[in-house]
Amino acid sequence: MSIVSFDFLCFFAITLLLYYIFPARFRWYILLLSSIIFFFQSSGFALLLFFAFFCVINWRMAILVQKFENDRKQKMKRYIFISSIVFDVLVLIGFKDTIFFVDTANAVSELAGRPLYLEGISVIAPVGISYFALIIIGYMADVYWGKYKAEKSFLKFTLFAGYFPQLSLGPFVRYDNMNKQLFGGKCADYSSIMSGIERIIWGFFKKLVIVDRLAVLVNAVYSNYWNYNGWYIILAAFMFVLQLYADFSGAMDIIIGSSACFGIVLPENFDLPFFSVSIEEFWRRWHITLGAWLREYVFFPLQRSALFRRLKKWCNNKWGRGYEKKFNLPMYVGMLITWFLIGFWHGGKWNYIWGSGLYYWLLITASNFVTPVFRRITSALKINTECFSWRLYQRARTMLLFMFGLSFFRAESLRKGVSMWMKAFPADNIHIFWDGSLFTFGLDRVEWQIIFFSMLMLVIAGGIKKITGQEIWCWLNDQNLVFRHLIIISFLLIIIIFGHYGPGVDASEFIYQQF
Numbered sequence: 095m096s097i098v099s100f101d102f103l104c105f106f107a108i109t110l111l112l113y114y115i116f117p118a119r120f121r122w123y124i125l126l127l128s129s130i131i132f133f134f135q136s137s138g139f140a141l142l143l144f145f146a147f148f149c150v151i152n153w154r155m156a157i158l159v160q161k162f163e164n165d166r167k168q169k170m171k172r173y174i175f176i177s178s179i180v181f182d183v184l185v186l187i188g189f190k191d192t193i194f195f196v197d198t199a200n201a202v203s204e205l206a207g208r209p210l211y212l213e214g215i216s217v218i219a220p221v222g223i224s225y226f227a228l229i230i231i232g233y234m235a236d237v238y239w240g241k242y243k244a245e246k247s248f249l250k251f252t253l254f255a256g257y258f259p260q261l262s263l264g265p266f267v268r269y270d271n272m273n274k275q276l277f278g279g280k281c282a283d284y285s286s287i288m289s290g291i292e293r294i295i296w297g298f299f300k301k302l303v304i305v306d307r308l309a310v311l312v313n314a315v316y317s318n319y320w321n322y323n324g325w326y327i328i329l330a331a332f333m334f335v336l337q338l339y340a341d342f343s344g345a346m347d348i349i350i351g352s353s354a355c356f357g358i359v360l361p362e363n364f365d366l367p368f369f370s371v372s373i374e375e376f377w378r379r380w381h382i383t384l385g386a387w388l389r390e391y392v393f394f395p396l397q398r399s400a401l402f403r404r405l406k407k408w409c410n411n412k413w414g415r416g417y418e419k420k421f422n423l424p425m426y427v428g429m430l431i432t433w434f435l436i437g438f439w440h441g442g443k444w445n446y447i448w449g450s451g452l453y454y455w456l457l458i459t460a461s462n463f464v465t466p467v468f469r470r471i472t473s474a475l476k477i478n479t480e481c482f483s484w485r486l487y488q489r490a491r492t493m494l495l496f497m498f499g500l501s502f503f504r505a506e507s508l509r510k511g512v513s514m515w516m517k518a519f520p521a522d523n524i525h526i527f528w529d530g531s532l533f534t535f536g537l538d539r540v541e542w543q544i545i546f547f548s549m550l551m552l553v554i555a556g557g558i559k560k561i562t563g564q565e566i567w568c569w570l571n572d573q574n575l576v577f578r579h580l581i582i583i584s585f586l587l588i589i590i591i592f593g594h595y596g597p598g599v600d601a602s603e604f605i606y607q608q609f
Contacts, residue, residue: 095135097262097348098301105132110287110355118279125253125276125356132258136221145220145256148185152178152230153251156237156244163240175238179231186227189219194442222261224439228387230255233269235391242270250277259352263345265363266383272358280357285571290354292567295585296555297347300340302593304548308337311535316504319514325526327518331501335493336549338500339367342381351567366556371488373457373495384439388432396428422462429455440503445511449503457495544592 095102109128113121134142155178162171196212203210233254237244245251253276254269315322315330322330346363353360363382370376377385396402405424409417418425430452437451472479498515505511526532532542555566562569570578 095132097259097345097352098298101135105135106352106355113356114282118281121279122250122253122277125257126249129253129256129258129261132261133221133256136262137218141218141220145226146252148182148227149230149252149255150248151181152234152255153245153248156234156251157246159234159238160244171238175234178234182227182231182234186223189217189223191438191442192217194438197442198444222256222263225264225266226255226261228439229266229268232266232387232391235395236269242273245269245273253277257353257358259349259356260360263342263349264383265346265349265361266387267360271361275358283357286357287355289567289571290351292570292582293347293351293354293565295582295589296567297344297349297351298589298593299548299585300344300347300552302589303544304340304552305337305344306594307537307541307545307548308333308340310537310541311532312337312504314535316506316514319505319510319517323517324519324521324523326523327514328521329526329532331497331504334504335497335500338504339364340552366559368493369489369556369560370492371485372461373454373492374461376492376496377454384436388436392435393428393432396431397424402428426459429459443507445502445505445508448508449499449501449505449511453499453502457499 095105105128109124113124116124130142133145137145155174158174159171159178162168162174192215200210200212236242245254254267254272257267257272257276260267312330312334315326316334319327343364350360350362361383363384365379365382367376367379370379402424405427409421409423413420417423433451433455434447435451436454437447437449440446440450478484501515502508502511505514533539537545558564558566558569564572570581573581
């Protein structure tokens with residue numbers, strides 16, 4: 095069941111009605127039942143049974159981890175914890191990434207002159223496995239570290255792992271932040287419900303009006319890049335950045351807005367990423383919960399591990415105290431592993447590993463060496479680095495660097511991504527922007543005008559947040575009732591008139607749903 099479908103809206107409306115009809119202490123049962131139905135509709139009965147089995151294993155192992163902690167059996171506790179993590183990781187890889195290992199083995203064997211010709215097995219994965227698997231791994235780690243007690247109720251644990259608004263696309267949540275919200279039973283709050291509905295409308299606007307139009311040119315160029323060159327390539331790469339942002343942030347708007355109607359606050363996943371002045375800042379504002387999860391459960395545990403403590407000791411002996419300022423090898427190695435996992439999580443292809451992982455590790459690591467030199471140059475040239483023009487330059491630079499890396503993420507393979515950019519230069523066909531060439535993709539003048547004005551609305555919404563510190567739906571809540579309803583009705587009409595939906599229209603799934 096796609097969250098952008100009419101079926102989902104009907105399903106959500108019925109769930110919301112039942113949620114507030116039942117007494118507060120029973121409301122989490124409504125959420126659990128709805129989550130089971132959502133999973134069944136999205137993945138089928140067999141995978142629903144697998145999800146239940148997966149939850150049973152982790153629920154029981156968490157209880158055993160806590161039991162052995164109470165009995166002071168640390169070795170057994172550690173054994174159970176490691177076994178649960180290995181089980182979860184193997185399940186995740188088994189459903190998502192077996193083809194990656196097969197393809198890599200075939201490529202290496204071919205280079206070695208002894209091709210293996212292995213064939214991968216394509217497996218249908220349960221909806222949201224990339225999200226609920228990591229959420230459960232985080233839960234197991236928190237119980238192991240003693241941050242909170244293991245959940246005794248299997249049904250409550252299952253609702254936490256499979257809460258339907260965030261099941262298919264995130265965001266990543268933590269048990270201690272969701273416990274009271276899911277099981278406490280919220281009273282009906284008109285303000286929260288209206289804000290949630292407004293945010294759902296905003297998400298549908300992004301998806302139905304913007305994303306599927308941008309996809310027309312992006313899909314045409316990336317799937318037939320050998321027929322295009324110069325500015326076609328650059329424009330497609332730029333439009334994919336806009337497409338992915340509108341797609342993923344639109345999904346988050348629908349998900350977080352839906353959850354807000356139940357009085358349950360999910361963590362934000364975006365914070366004006368295109369206002370970032372560096373790649374490092376950009377990734378603190380983009381897919382926020384994934385970055386927070388990897389820092390909490392991968393990077394920091396690595397830095398505290400025995401292996402990295404030995405590495406730090408070796409660095410201290412070799413380079414002396416304060417080596418971190420010269421060459422912080424443990425941090426760079428930890429970042430390398432973390433960024434590799436970011437790329438690997440997105441899918442078992444090297445263009446994902448490079449385009450959403452290692453490329454950004456390389457940029458951030460290089461910036462640590464280049465920044466001091468760059469500061470001396472700007473100081474010697476007396477460049478004002480506190481003015482608007484400098485920040486504009488930094489934001490444009492960050493956008494271009496992100497666009498370049500993301501183009502490999504979108505390409506069918508790493509090799510094809512390189513081939514595509516080789517056709518981008520020299521960019522001597524700028525005339526395509528005024529000679530009508532852009533109308534050959536199936537987007538006429540009206541369609542391009544819709545794209546332009548829709549993107550302008552996103553810019554205005556971003557400007558409102560930058561100036562007021564409020565998201566557009568929160569800002570609307572402070573306006574007069576007539577103006578507020580006028581804006582809501584206007585967006586509904588825009589979606590109805592200009593949205594891509596209905597019979598005969600193949601509205602694409604959310605891009606991040608495949609991960």
